[in-house]
Amino acid sequence: MPDPSPAALMAERRRLINLAYRLLGSLSEAEDVVQETYVRWYAMSRERQEAVESVGGWLTTVATRICLNLLGSARARREQYVGHWIPEPLPEPTERLDGPSGATTGDPADRVTLDESVNMAFLVVLEAMTPAERVAFVLHDVFRYPFAEVAGIVGRSPAACRQLASSARRRLRDARPSSGPVPxxxxxxxxxxxxxxxxxxxxxxxxxxxxxxxxxxxxxxxxxxxxxxxxxxxxxxxxxxxxxxxxxxxxxxxxxxxxxxxxxxxxxxxxxxxxxxxxxxxxxxxxxxxxxxxxxxxxxxx
Missing domain, CATH: 3.10.450.50 (Nuclear Transport Factor 2; Chain: A,)
Structure with missing residues (x-):
């Protein structure tokens, strides 16, 4: 039986923020998604919570499905956006300054891990993908979920998810310079x-x-x-x-x-x-x- 304690739930927060930011390209929207995910958890009865086999898996599934719905509407919103829409840029955690004193503040669990899957060039290519491609690719290639689990989350067959991720990889290859990334x-x-x-x-x-x-x-x-x-x-x-x-x-x-x-x-x-x-x-x-x-x-x- 999983541990549904607040500590166990909040231990998943950073991973959920990282996932939602990569899917949406917006930290503010990612934070809203994670908040809504926790609201849905606490809205369940104790019996339903205890019936969940994996708290982390449940939270990931719900957060991803919320992101998938948002991605569907994001295209329409961004067509009405004034000018060019660029993903929200993020600083290094040590460079995130929230006051005149220059002290870093905020919950460390909210910080996005800044690796190659979150650089601006990568996020811009993700923006060109269909919502299904983006979700399948990020879950499998970035967060290493097997396609069987990806299929359960997005509601498609493992073969369809494998094809979506393959199409997403082609988009990335086409967008990358032949010389490879510069150190x-x-x-x-x-x-x-x-x-x-x-x-x-x-x-x-x-x-x-x-x-x-x-x-x-x-x-x-x-x-x-x-x-x-x-x-x-x-x-x-x-x-x-x-x-x-x-x-x-x-x-x-x-x-x-x-x-x-x-x-x-x-x-x-x-x-x-x-x-x-x-x-x-x-x-x-x-x-x-x-x-x-x-x-x-x-x-x-x-």
């Missing part, structure tokens, strides 16, 4: 050079650091100004960045880890105004994601 230390050096060139408003240096086919997108959510369309091409992106630095005097850039990879934090007049995530291949920046929507910056607010 974090090398990527950090490129982002550092990028920061210096941006601060110096050096268009030539920026062009040298940008892939000729680089794409930059911004997410203001209709709350702050951000371009409603991607900027493409090395020279175009370089001139766009220099234009930002020119229009916003006093903008400061700080190196930070964004979703487990080197990134930048932009501050102005003492406030965090943007977080930038990068994808790097063959020694150059290939993608820039700039999140300016204040609702997605709460983990970065100091």
């Amino acid at each position: 974090a230390d090398r990527a950090a050096g490129i982002v550092r050079d990028f920061k210096r060139a941006w601060e110096a408003k050096d268009i030539g240096a920026l062009i040298g650091l940008l892939d000729p086919a680089v794409t930059a997108v911004g997410d203001g959510g209709g709350r702050v100004t951000a371009l409603p369309y991607p900027v493409e091409g090395g020279e175009q992106v370089a001139r766009f960045l220099v234009g930002i630095a020119t229009r916003v005097p006093g903008l400061t850039l700080v190196e930070r880890t964004v979703n487990g990879r080197p990134g930048l934090l932009a501050r102005h007049a003492g406030a965090t105004v943007a977080v930038y995530a990068f994808d790097v291949a063959d020694g150059r920046v290939t993608h820039i994601w700039g999140v300016l929507n204040p609702e997605k910056l709460r983990q970065w607010t100091t």
Whole structure:
């Protein structure tokens, strides 16, 4: 018989937050899903709770099904979203500052483990998947659930889930550069050079650091100004960045880890105004994601 004590239930919280964030690309939505999962548990009678064979399995199944329902409606919501929707960026737990003192706060169980399955490039590809593909892939390939268990959670056959995960892997392979991922230390050096060139408003240096086919997108959510369309091409992106630095005097850039990879934090007049995530291949920046929507910056607010 499982132990349905509060301690046993809360021991599952971090894993559920990690799962829901990868499925939804939003920490706030992931927290809501986990809260709803616990509400449903406590809404059951004691007899029904004691009949559950695995508390962790029950919580995972319920949380995943809630996420699956949300993913179905998320597409419609994001079609109405003002501008480009980018997953919510996350800092390293040690860089999550919640007050002027700079002290880290919050429940450690709420922290998302920042590995390769949560970097921005990975999350953006997940966004392009169907809800069923995303759930089957994340459960099996990231959290290592066997397809028989995945099938029970999503309500499809093991063979169908295997096919969904295979389709998701193809999407990831097609989106990845043939050269493979750049080591974090090398990527950090490129982002550092990028920061210096941006601060110096050096268009030539920026062009040298940008892939000729680089794409930059911004997410203001209709709350702050951000371009409603991607900027493409090395020279175009370089001139766009220099234009930002020119229009916003006093903008400061700080190196930070964004979703487990080197990134930048932009501050102005003492406030965090943007977080930038990068994808790097063959020694150059290939993608820039700039999140300016204040609702997605709460983990970065100091």
